[in-house]
Amino acid sequence: MSYVNPSGEYSRDSRYLTNRVTADGRDGFPVEPGRYRLVVSRACPWASRAVIVRRLLGLESALPMAVAGPTHDERSWTFNLDPGNRDPVLGIERLQEAYLARDPSYDRGITVPAIVDVPTGMVVTNDFSQITIDMSLEWAEYHRDGAPALYPSDLRSEIDAMNEAVFKDVNNGVYRAGFAGAQEAYAEAYDRLFARLDRLAERLEASRYLVGDTITEADVRLFTTLVRFDAVYHGHFKCNRQKLTEMPVLWAYARDLFQTPGFGDTVDFDHIKQHYYTVHRDINPRGIVPVGPDLSSWLEPHDRAALGGRPFGDGTPPMPTVPEEAVPTGHTALAP
The missing domain is CATH 1.20.1050.10 (Glutathione S-transferase Yfyf (Class Pi); Chain A, domain 2)
Structure with missing residues (x-):
């Protein structure tokens, strides 16, 4: 949800869900391999950052990934690449469902990347800038042998x-x-x-x-x-x-x-x-x-x-x- 102001300038809506998945669980979401699902679209540059960093660090097993289709409507990204048009783990057709599970009155952008807590089905964070930093720092215990230092x-x-x-x-x-x-x-x-x-x-x-x-x-x-x-x-x-x-x-x-x-x-x-x-x-x-x-x-x-x-x-x-x-x-x- 972004807008063009009266002077014609494009402004990005930066009201993200800023909870974090951390090693010490201080936001209530501790790093646990397999607990979360990283939802992306390969079309999106912000999500593509997370896809690259996850792969470089070897977090494929610890942080499984769901890939949404390349297009969306006014409601949400959809899982139309999956059998039955549903994510096989979350069981949802639209990413919007995970946002509404977090907040039934959610009125901000349904964006990727998003990290979803599988047990509750709700989005933890869509703060794309912090997500990749946390992959480097908070998920370090689960990096592959030989993972590079992307944020030394x-x-x-x-x-x-x-x-x-x-x-x-x-x-x-x-x-x-x-x-x-x-x-x-x-x-x-x-x-x-x-x-x-x-x-x-x-x-x-x-x-x-x-x-x-x-x-x-x-x-x-x-x-x-x-x-x-x-x-x-x-x-x-x-x-x-x-x-x-x-x-x-x-x-x-x-x-x-x-x-x-x-x-x-x-x-x-x-x-x-x-x-x-x-x-x-x-x-x-x-x-x-x-x-x-x-x-x-x-x-x-x-x-x-x-x-x-x-x-x-x-x-x-x-x-x-x-x-x-x-x-x-x-x-x-x-x-x-």
């Missing part, structure tokens, strides 16, 4: 500052451009977006990753916007100064991450396009979904290893995707 203590202040800037100008910036209700508001968001992308390119020209010499939370957050840029944001949201493929440093950086286990193997380009072009009828009234872009270029050499850096630090790559969570053949640039 010595770099947290720098990661936090980077995340704030990227959120304002890039992650949310594309939405501020795409949903602007006035020319001036659109132009301001457009200018801020590309000014930030230019600054990020300068930083990444000499550094393989955004903060430090390994993949961190900051890279995950930027990646989920970049991977959608040419497929959606360039045309659909009018972020069209350049395509990602026309920004050499950012394009190589995005390919480097895409080809890293845990990133590209979670991306479903079909779901991404289905969502944006079908749901946003105010922007795309006929709901026509583009056929392109060509995905094969995501696998071209990136040559970023020459900058040094170690993707997983002292850790190791994640194991191959479990079959039941694999992105369908044809929805990704990767071979099956």
Whole structure:
């Protein structure tokens, strides 16, 4: 539930459910393997962060995942990818049911990612920014052997500052451009977006990753916007100064991450396009979904290893995707 204010500026509703699943259970929801269900849609960039972090840390068994379909109506995301159109564990057709189980008068956005408490069937949190941080810190006991440090203590202040800037100008910036209700508001968001992308390119020209010499939370957050840029944001949201493929440093950086286990193997380009072009009828009234872009270029050499850096630090790559969570053949640039 977001809105456009009288000056035409898009404002995101940030009234999230901020309970947390923690190691000490201080909010009443202790970390317990198998107790919770992470509900996502592969179409959503905010949910995709959680999908990537969960995979990098090896939390597949401890925190099972439900994947909603790529589209939704005014009521909710639906589980139309599952047999009988119901999530097999929660037994619900719509994510809305888990929100109403938490609060029958709930009047905010039915958003993903959401962590649902399976015994009660109610949403614990949909605070997407905190969810991935807590995966790194609160769920540490259940990380796989060799899990990378995505939010290391010595770099947290720098990661936090980077995340704030990227959120304002890039992650949310594309939405501020795409949903602007006035020319001036659109132009301001457009200018801020590309000014930030230019600054990020300068930083990444000499550094393989955004903060430090390994993949961190900051890279995950930027990646989920970049991977959608040419497929959606360039045309659909009018972020069209350049395509990602026309920004050499950012394009190589995005390919480097895409080809890293845990990133590209979670991306479903079909779901991404289905969502944006079908749901946003105010922007795309006929709901026509583009056929392109060509995905094969995501696998071209990136040559970023020459900058040094170690993707997983002292850790190791994640194991191959479990079959039941694999992105369908044809929805990704990767071979099956």
